[in-house]
Amino acid sequence: MLGLTLKGVSLALREGRISPTELCRKCLNRIKKTQHLNAYITVTEELSLKQAEQSETRLRQGVPIGPLDGIPFAVKDNFSTRNIKTTCGSRMLKDYTPPYNATVVQKLLDQGAVLMGKTNMDEFAMGSGSTDGIFGPVRNPWSYATSYLTQSGASPDSDWVISGGSSGGSAAAVASLTSYLALGSDTGGSTRNPGALCGVVALKPTYGLLSRHGLIPLVNSMDVPGIITRSAADAAIVLGILQGFDVKDSTTVPSPSSPQELPEDFDVRNICVGIPKEYHAPGLSQDILAQWSRVADLFESAGARVKQVSLPHTPYSIVCYHVLCCAEVASNMARFDGLEYGHRSEMNSSTEVMYTSTRHEGFNDVVRGRILSGNYFLLKQNYQHYFVKAQKVRRLIADDFRRVFSSGVDVLLTPTTLADAARYHHFTQEDNRTRSTQEDVFTQPANVAGLPAVSVPVSLSTRGLPIGLQLIGPALEDRKLLSIAQWLEERVGFQSISDSDDSQQSRNVTGRTQREQTSAV
Ligand code: GLN
16 A cells, blocks of 8 residues: 555545555554654654544545545645644754644645655755755665665665755655655755655646745745655646645746646657757766666657757856855845744843854854855845846746747756765765755756756666656646656656565665664664
8 A cells, every 4th residue: 555656545545445544554654664764853643643534534424525635645844834843954943833834735634635744854945965954864765775785785774875855854755655745845956856866756846836835935936845746647636736826925826727637648749858958967977868868769769859959058057046045045044033933042142142143053054154145145245246147147047948948849858866866975075065056957947947847767777776857848837747757657667667676665674674773863
């Protein structure tokens, strides 16, 4: 049951093959067995069992609310959840309990989905490893897969690999079979990056399609709630439920009316796939390059038109992203002053000392570094040179995409990450800020331009770890993007690669052994 997709388990619930309470207990057990992954910050055991019982009553009476009724899900710890701690992985909000639910969380609860817990992340979603939060790093479930251990000769105790980030807990929760769906957030790639490294489907919807109300902001003009599932079809179901105008978020748009289920027979012969030449970035691994061209060939041999395209401003995107990101961070983080929310320093000899020490104690150096850079970019004498210029570059980047899509290209095919998951000890040796910048190279342009993008797992690397490729589509064509993703998913058969590799089994067994042997992370 735990290995099924959301769609599959939803059917099993409806056919009475398992009850919501049994399913919830299985997931809770699984969370305990995989504790060493450190995917969850808070497990909402009592609440989930209560919600499962309510769902059970509805199903028994033959009145399920919809396809999510009784489905276990997880939520990144930067979405507000009523009466449940929402920490953002930061000392600043370690004990913060919001009085309301984020709109997307409320929508899932309204559908009868069962909340298993809040997932681990980089502090305030700044990072690409899930190595930078106060609750410790997230371990990638694939660290314990037979494929990785045998092909790379790794030892599970010392050579475990990162989950990617910043929504690493959410990706690990879905990949380790403790939830069928998880919410991440995606500002520069934080849903797609861990999705690719953990071998799950990760959708960053069009900006404005999903409400940000209750998502603690990083970069308001780029943040979107992300959807992590085991299949594109599952992502489409969740998207259908979550999308739409929200009076509490003035940047939301009405949802394009469309059914939740994807068409079974999407015909790729009618589509044109663009391969942006600027995405041949330095540092791209041979494994990813090989998969990129294999998948392009798959499209071509199925009758799609595949052509090279140019997005000439791509090389400027990462700098543009960082200037705008830091500027918005500087402004967003001003609310954490020790007065209204979260941590307040004991050092209060003056108001200024209290502010300074609260922020020094509450934020890690990545967050403080971005606040500092952002305030520098926003200084009166720098504003035109950095902030305004970055806004102009942003327009050029968006125009590049618009030009390509209006020339008849339906979708762009690119890598999601430069390489497969790095070993934790290797990743943390390097300065994480530099590393973060490199990791976002393929993902942040879609945020800068507000476009939908999805990472689809396509293969295992030579080290036996998942590789994902990214599809980017025109604004508001999320559903078509997922139809193409579904086609790709069926062609590459990643699910059966991962099952036949016996990795789910080994992730289970080895994971348990690992937990018993060590005192976890
Ligand atoms: N790595 C990016 C950053 O640190 C991703 C942020 C995100 O998408 N939340 O800015």
